[in-house]
Amino acid sequence: MDRIAITGGAPLKGTIPIYGAKNSALKLQAAVLLSSEPLVLENMPDLADTRFMAQLLASLGVEVAWIKEARTLRLHAGDISSTIAPYDQVRKMRASFNVLGPLLARAGHATVSLPGGCAIGARPVDLHLKAFEAMGADIHIEQGYVKAAALRGLKGAEIEFPFVSVGATEHAMLAAVLAQGDTVLKNVAREPEIIDLAECLNAMGARIEGAGTGEIRIRGVTSLKGVKHRVVADRIEAGTYAMAAAAATGDVLLEGARAEHLGALIEVLRNAGVEVMSEANGLRVKRANGRLAPVDFGTEPFPGFPTDLQAQTMALLCLADGQSRIRETIFENRFMHAPELARLGAQIAVQGNEAVVTGVERLIGAPVMATDLRASVSLVIAGLAAEGETIVNRVYHLDRGFEGLEAKLAGCGARIERQRGD
Numbered sequence: 260m261d262r263i264a265i266t267g268g269a270p271l272k273g274t275i276p277i278y279g280a281k282n283s284a285l286k287l288q289a290a291v292l293l294s295s296e297p298l299v300l301e302n303m304p305d306l307a308d309t310r311f312m313a314q315l316l317a318s319l320g321v322e323v324a325w326i327k328e329a330r331t332l333r334l335h336a337g338d339i340s341s342t343i344a345p346y347d348q349v350r351k352m353r354a355s356f357n358v359l360g361p362l363l364a365r366a367g368h369a370t371v372s373l374p375g376g377c378a379i380g381a382r383p384v385d386l387h388l389k390a391f392e393a394m395g396a397d398i399h400i401e402q403g404y405v406k407a408a409a410l411r412g413l414k415g416a417e418i419e420f421p422f423v424s425v426g427a428t429e430h431a432m433l434a435a436v437l438a439q440g441d442t443v444l445k446n447v448a449r450e451p452e453i454i455d456l457a458e459c460l461n462a463m464g465a466r467i468e469g470a471g472t473g474e475i476r477i478r479g480v481t482s483l484k485g486v487k488h489r490v491v492a493d494r495i496e497a498g499t500y501a502m503a504a505a506a507a508t509g510d511v512l513l514e515g516a517r518a519e520h521l522g523a524l525i526e527v528l529r530n531a532g533v534e535v536m537s538e539a540n541g542l543r544v545k546r547a548n549g550r551l552a553p554v555d556f557g558t559e560p561f562p563g564f565p566t567d568l569q570a571q572t573m574a575l576l577c578l579a580d581g582q583s584r585i586r587e588t589i590f591e592n593r594f595m596h597a598p599e600l601a602r603l604g605a606q607i608a609v610q611g612n613e614a615v616v617t618g619v620e621r622l623i624g625a626p627v628m629a630t631d632l633r634a635s636v637s638l639v640i641a642g643l644a645a646e647g648e649t650i651v652n653r654v655y656h657l658d659r660g661f662e663g664l665e666a667k668l669a670g671c672g673a674r675i676e677r678q679r680g681d
């Protein structure tokens with residue numbers, strides 16, 4: 260298994276290009292199933308997860324072509340040859356579950372494995388299934404599989420979600436665009452990835468209004484056409500490198516990052532004493548020497564502070580001059596990085612959904628183990644700031660969501676390398 264070795268203490272200076280958002284790309288990939296014409300996705304992140312999704316689509320009959328040098332993925336679902344997503348594929352990557360809605364909308368039926376829980380929490384899909392039922396689908400769970408059918412087509416419905424879910428909002432949109440009649444989705448997620456998906460679907464001929472607000476209205480259409488779409492910049496990747504620049508003391512331009520997608524993070528960084536400036540082609544993050552101030556924050560759906568940046572921010576605050584409080588309100592088990600950060604000398608007390616981080620003057624490198632995608636990159640950030648060598652094991656988690664991480668950081672002066680394992 261590959262590991263990443265970091266010798267901390269080098270300041271970061273330079274430019275880091277921000278690629279397309281993984282969490283948008285995966286849903287855009289699923290959207291190809293809605294049309295018999297090609298979908299071309301530009302600014303595609305080349306990641307274990309997006310490759311995996313492409314393989315799943317290929318197993319359903321989609322033609323897949325990566326044009327690597329152009330960072331483009333061309334997908335074409337002329338015919339759908341299978342409507343089954345097996346356990347092994349959905350278990351390895353939860354976003355695979357997102358093929359259910361488009362298959363149901365286009366083919367009238369689908370059999371997709373239930374994703375099950377994962378390291379950060381139970382993560383049920385009840386809201387997704389209730390939305391499809393409201394649209395007239397018959398849903399049965401048999402031997403761990405969701406068997407869904409709407410043989411005479413899905414019907415528009417009014418659906419009010421009991422709480423905000425990114426996945427359920429996107430999945431309901433993916434199904435409703437081809438339903439008969441109007442769908443109103445209330446209490447929906449407002450993440451930039453939702454807007455990106457709506458923009459792509461609308462370019463394909465869908466009629467979606469309100470994406471980015473709490474209510475989305477969709478007028479069903481009978482077919483969608485092929486388009487070329489540019490995946491929105493990854494705000495989580497941008498926020499992660501912002502945190503790395505702050506932790507390692509540096510001056511980094513995050514090329515392509517959009518301030519309007521990172522408001523809550525920028526506020527936390529500024530409160531900690533980090534300079535963040537919008538420039539024409541991205542965001543500049545600058546931190547001088549000297550201790551950071553502690554900050555209290557809690558994770559919330561957009562526009563609140565993203566749970567996907569909580570671990571990275573905790574790594575930074577380990578070095579603040581005082582006590583920070585972090586509340587995780589989205590997932591029930593998303594502090595697994597805390598004991599690993601403690602191996603570097605961090606002082607973190609976790610109680611329930613709150614972590615109290617008492618800043619220390621310095622961290623000292625140590626071997627650590629990645630437990631999930633965002634946790635693993637928080638260990639890289641801590642390693643960049645720590646004295647001596649940090650070895651991050653199990654970096655396959657990292658490869659799911661950060662393309663070219665070592666090269667991007669090394670390009671700014673970090674001493675970081677991948678050590679290839681078996």
Ligand code: EPZ
Pocket residue numbers: 282283285354380381382383384385386387388423424425426427566567589590591632633660
């Ligand atoms: C998406 O997950 C992202 N994944 C996550 O990123 C991200 O952390 C999360 O949104 C929140 O922003 C992808 O886009 C592939 P939710 P999702 O539905 O859609 C509960 C990463 O590191 N819930 O908004 O699964 C759920 O358990 C990943 O890139 C139900 O109870 O998140 C959670 O507590 C990790 N029933 C809360 O809602 C449901 O039917 C919010 O989850 C659906 C969700």
